[in-house]
Amino acid sequence: MVNFVGALGRKTIRSVNRLMDLCALTYRLAAIAVPLPRTGRALIKRVIVEQVYFTAVQALPVIIPVALITGSMLIVQFSQLSGQVDLGKLLVVRVLREIGPLITTIIVILRSATAVTIEMSYMCVLHEIDALEMAGIDPLHTVCFPRLVGITTAIVSLILVFDLVAIIGGYAIVKGTTILPVEGFFQQIAKGVVGTDIAVGILKGAFFGITITVTCLYHGLARKNQITQVPVATSRAAVDCFFYCLVINIFISFIFYV
């Protein structure tokens, strides 16, 4: 019993320490932005653009089909309830508030979060971080901060793309391929959407982006001596990202809708 309590206590302390480290890293990165230093601005901007390209533009061929499938699937399912519930309102509630941000985040975690953790880990193990420091360059400025801005921007943009494609594309697919009753769909959507739904989607995207980036950077930049520690860090980062995003999702939904 004593051992169990001791182990539980140690695990709790480790978890709290890790959360505090993540908060400290977030603070350090946020502090870089206000004001953005003149030194290195051109390089930082270039890395941000590259990160947006890798995370957002290159993810479009994945996001768009997933959004189409999800949107049409939801419309098909909800149209069965036609007459009993408001189809447009239901879609707005499901897609804009929950499914859009969550599925987008899962795709970003699978594609980019793991990639960033691996990249950071390799940079540590192969002394590339040392190489940056030997040039007098702060890795937080040129490696971490651009990824924070790039991934956060990318997630917010991808959530908007997902929402639009799921609703409009899903409707087009159902309308074009089935005889299900989806009349007045857009009028219902127009009635159903309120500013809060869109704001909450964007807010969730911003928080997810910050959480994913900071978690990946934290795991990636943790001290490593061997390549074999890289997959362990990547796996932990992906699981942590997913868990933290779920918690944040519930938290934001509670604030706005309960």
Place this chain on the structure above:
Amino acid sequence: MESIPTPIIGITDLALASSGISSHCDSNRLAVAHGDVIAVFTDSPADGRHLLRILATLEPPERGEYRFNGKTVDLKDYRQCLAVKRQIGYVAPGAAMLSNQTLRENLLLSRFYFENDLTIDLDITLDSLCKGAGLSRMLNRRPSVLSDGELLKAITVREMGKAPAVMLIEQPENFMEISENDNIFNHLKYMVGSGTAVVFVSHNSEMNGFANRQLTVAGGEIRTTSV
């Protein structure tokens, strides 16, 4: 009374412990001054590498206060070390280039960052060093395509391009010819002539003959002797 010039690097009360044995400096202070060419001799290769990494502020010593140009540097605060690192050239098998950038971008990274200038033209010094090292045709390729020797040459060119106050080099004979025919070696001599200090670990007698001081880490002692 003539004042003693401030050394570039001074470590007081230095103690190392890389190969399990703690080594202490026989004098109160280990100093690297302008124009010094110091050959490091150690019992184990790990000690030599560790010493160079300490001088480069990449690792803290077991004990000792690090000063750069007379100012104390807290080696635990990496941000304080950045300005120091920028003035130190570090060439060792453990040194790296950024693998997701081309060789040219690696060479220009400092300019990209500190001058906000993203143009990709090499300055005259870098250009001539690249030509001399046979790296010109590889400038637009990633470091992963370079052989180990070429990579170390490229790292040397990058570090020399910083115009550092101190060059730290491990096993220079592995990637440069210690003769008048080698452009990189000639540039190193030119740098020494213009006041740059060089600290190196080498098994090459010609390279060791280039030194004007010797630093020996053996039997738990760190001793410096003039040649």
